[in-house]
Amino acid sequence: MNDMLLDVRDLRVSFGPGKDAVTGLTLRARRGETVALVGESGCGKTLSALALAGLQPREAAVSGSAELGGVQLLGRTERQLRRIRGNLVSMVFQDASTALNPLMTVGAQIEEVMAIHGTHDRRARRKRSVELLAAVGVPDAANRARSHPHQLSGGMRQRVMIAIALAGSPDLVIADEPTTALDVTVQAQVLALLRESTRDAAVLFITHDMGVVAEIADQVVVMYAGTVVESGPIAEVLERPHHPYTAALLASVPDPDVPQAGELPTIPGRVPPLGERDAGCPFRDRCPKSQDRCRERPPLGPVAGGESAVACWYPEHGEGSSRTVEEATR
Amino acid sequence: MRAGAAAAVCRYLGIRLGQALIALFGVTTAVFFALRLSGDPAQLLAPQGASQADIAALRHQLGLDAPVWRQYLDYLGNLLHGDLGYSYVQHEPALTLITQRIPYTVNLALAALVLSAVLGVGAGMVMALNRGRWPERVLTPLVLVGQAMPAFWTGILLILVFSVTFNLLPSTGFNGFDSLILPAVTLASLSAATIARMTRGAVLEQLDRDYIRTARSKGAGTARLVTRHLARNISIPILTVLALEVANLLGGSVVTELIFAWPGIGQLTVQSVDGRDFPLIQAIVLLAAVVYIAVNFVTDIAYAVLDPRVTTTGKAAGP
Numbered sequence: 001m002n003d004m005l006l007d008v009r010d011l012r013v014s015f016g017p018g019k020d021a022v023t024g025l026t027l028r029a030r031r032g033e034t035v036a037l038v039g040e041s042g043c044g045k046t047l048s049a050l051a052l053a054g055l056q057p058r059e060a061a062v063s064g065s066a067e068l069g070g071v072q073l074l075g076r077t078e079r080q081l082r083r084i085r086g087n088l089v090s091m092v093f094q095d096a097s098t099a100l101n102p103l104m105t106v107g108a109q110i111e112e113v114m115a116i117h118g119t120h121d122r123r124a125r126r127k128r129s130v131e132l133l134a135a136v137g138v139p140d141a142a143n144r145a146r147s148h149p150h151q152l153s154g155g156m157r158q159r160v161m162i163a164i165a166l167a168g169s170p171d172l173v174i175a176d177e178p179t180t181a182l183d184v185t186v187q188a189q190v191l192a193l194l195r196e197s198t199r200d201a202a203v204l205f206i207t208h209d210m211g212v213v214a215e216i217a218d219q220v221v222v223m224y225a226g227t228v229v230e231s232g233p234i235a236e237v238l239e240r241p242h243h244p245y246t247a248a249l250l251a252s253v254p255d256p257d258v259p260q261a262g263e264l265p266t267i268p269g270r271v272p273p274l275g276e277r278d279a280g281c282p283f284r285d286r287c288p289k290s291q292d293r294c295r296e297r298p299p300l301g302p303v304a305g306g307e308s309a310v311a312c313w314y315p316e317h318g319e320g321s322s323r324t325v326e327e328a329t330r
Numbered sequence: 331m332r333a334g335a336a337a338a339v340c341r342y343l344g345i346r347l348g349q350a351l352i353a354l355f356g357v358t359t360a361v362f363f364a365l366r367l368s369g370d371p372a373q374l375l376a377p378q379g380a381s382q383a384d385i386a387a388l389r390h391q392l393g394l395d396a397p398v399w400r401q402y403l404d405y406l407g408n409l410l411h412g413d414l415g416y417s418y419v420q421h422e423p424a425l426t427l428i429t430q431r432i433p434y435t436v437n438l439a440l441a442a443l444v445l446s447a448v449l450g451v452g453a454g455m456v457m458a459l460n461r462g463r464w465p466e467r468v469l470t471p472l473v474l475v476g477q478a479m480p481a482f483w484t485g486i487l488l489i490l491v492f493s494v495t496f497n498l499l500p501s502t503g504f505n506g507f508d509s510l511i512l513p514a515v516t517l518a519s520l521s522a523a524t525i526a527r528m529t530r531g532a533v534l535e536q537l538d539r540d541y542i543r544t545a546r547s548k549g550a551g552t553a554r555l556v557t558r559h560l561a562r563n564i565s566i567p568i569l570t571v572l573a574l575e576v577a578n579l580l581g582g583s584v585v586t587e588l589i590f591a592w593p594g595i596g597q598l599t600v601q602s603v604d605g606r607d608f609p610l611i612q613a614i615v616l617l618a619a620v621v622y623i624a625v626n627f628v629t630d631i632a633y634a635v636l637d638p639r640v641t642t643t644g645k646a647a648g649p
């Protein structure tokens with residue numbers, strides 16, 4: 001069972017009493033696997049990702065466990081984290097136009113990872129940074145390494161971000177909405193690049209776009225209001241979503257094969273903000289199936305006859321944490 | 331490409347030179363006419379009890395009886411020949427009087443600039459990097475005091491403590507390095523406080539930027555963040571403050587030179603205004619304007635050197 005490279009259990013991030021932003025994130029990934037973390041804005045995706053690298057805001061308290069190849073990532077000192085970041089865990093941020101230092105050449109920004117983690121030979125660093133740039137598909141890499149970020153296109157900048165993330169040959173690459181700022185064709189290229197270049201790592205891929213999930217993920221974790229409502233293998237979650245929220249998210253993705261008539265269905269209502277979350281199912285204000293029992297929080301449990309886990313009293317497509325096999329097959 | 335860039339630089343320099351000449355023309359003209367409205371130097375220069383005829387003769391001798399537009403044209407004509415005029419009071423060329431004083435003011439202003447830049451940038455960085463911790467709590471009131479104290483007050487306080495009470499440092503005149511200390515500290519204190527406050531703000535603003543988070547995600551520690559990432563990015567706002575502070579230092583040097591009987595331009599300014607010494611005042615104002623324009627020009631060049639996004643045409647390149 002422990003062929004898992006990344007093993008996150010019950011990750012919690014809180015900004016104080018009543019301000020629990022992430023309340024129990026559990027996910028696992030093998031080497032070479034991509035886990036997509038999906039959910040609407042404000043549900044705690046970025047915060048979870050930052051917490052894994054120890055980059056959460058100063059006022060945030062993090063608890064739980066996150067092991068990467070047996071190494072505990074949480075509760076580390078800043079000094080220990082500096083050895084982990086860039087080396088074991090690296091990040092690709094959303095907007096490369098602000099995430100890169102505007103006054104430093106892109107080559108120097110790639111080399112910096114190696115300089116921090118012990119490659120003292122300057123020429124070796126330079127050589128490797130050019131190789132990395134070429135590997136992520138930047139043409140004329142040797143010259144491009146001397147460019148500043150503003151001299152590159154958005155897609156090229158995001159490739160540079162990926163080269164930075166790969167420079168330390170990390171075990172975990174966390175990509176936080178890496179393609180949101182890009183247009184569609186470039187987005188597809190960058191996704192393909194991420195998939196190819198991370199064969200030796202686990203990837204935590206954050207997005208709110210179910211269409212992107214279908215393209216890149218092996219496993220899906222659906223978050224809602226700081227908690228996991230459904231997780232499972234990509235095929236199962238996409239074809240047989242168990243949680244009403246997952247189903248609603250999927251219904252709002254345009255199907256490229258079906259010409260769209262009128263507006264896409266959107267999920268009415270909004271995610272309850274931090275101070276307004278109670279002990280019940282967080283989705284119940286927006287859930288078409290909500291009943292009295294939903295005032296109690298449904299636990300995340302396995303679905304019968306599948307590999308997914310779901311947190312809902314009345315899951316769709318068969319078994320949830322409450323119903324028996326007989327009830328479902330009746 | 332090369333030739334195009336060279337042409338762009340030439341065009342830019344040409345435009346800046348044109349702007350500078352227009353600014354200088356405006357300043358000299360404004361001062362010239364403002365002075366003629368301010369009063370009659372002959373009244374002041376004439377000895378006690380001089381007759382109206384004597385005063386009129388003196389006015390004629392100074393050329394002040396000619397129509398103002400005539401005086402103005404003469405003034406501009408002389409200026410074009412590099413002639414700044416004669417001091418009414420000291421009977422020497424204004425240029426000579428000024429050049430004698432320049433080294434003293436340059437010494438004082440440079441010492442104050444270096445002092446305030448080092449103290450201000452240092453304190454601002456320390457405050458920003460230790461937000462909410464004791465170094466910030468110690469420095470914040472100091473900065474507030476520095477900003478609230480006018481130069482004459484700081485100067486008198488320093489003289490009382492270091493010259494009168496402990497007799498450590500000279501309080502007047504210029505003889506050697508010792509005598510530079512008190513005036514320089516006086517002149518620098520206000521600027522240092524301003525620079526510290528601006529530096530703190532600039533560093534905090536940069537620390538919030540995404541690229542800092544990226545650097546941290548690579549494993550960069552504080553030392554690397556400061557030297558490799560922050561230093562260059564805050565150098566631009568800091569340079570802007572320093573350029574403004576040069577103007578403030580020149581203004582502040584008038585008061586400081588008076589307090590410490592420092593034989594610089596500031597003192598000369600006060601003398602020339604007291605005596606309605608029109609040519610001397612005009613020359614000093616012209617000099618100040620030239621210095622101010624030169625500082626701005628150097629600052630712009632420095633921007634272009636520091637920030638690759640700034641082109642010499644003054645526009646930031648697109649994304």
Ligand SMILES: Nc1ncnc2c1ncn2[C@@H]1O[C@H](COP(=O)(O)OP(=O)(O)OP(=O)(O)O)[C@@H](O)[C@H]1O
Pocket residue numbers: 015021039040041042043044045046047048057208273274
């Ligand atoms: N410094 C902070 N102090 C208090 N609350 C915060 C802080 N940072 C984030 N939060 C809260 O934590 C919650 C999760 O934010 P997070 O940025 O992780 O959302 P997200 O899922 O990444 O959304 P998006 O899709 O918009 O990026 C939000 O409700 C936000 O208001």
Ligand code: SF4
Pocket residue numbers: 243244245281282283284285287288289290291294298311312313314315
């Ligand atoms: S527990 Fe109830 S409210 Fe929550 S998703 Fe399931 S049915 Fe809807």
Ligand SMILES: [Mg+2]
Pocket residue numbers: 045046047176
């Ligand atoms: Mg986010």
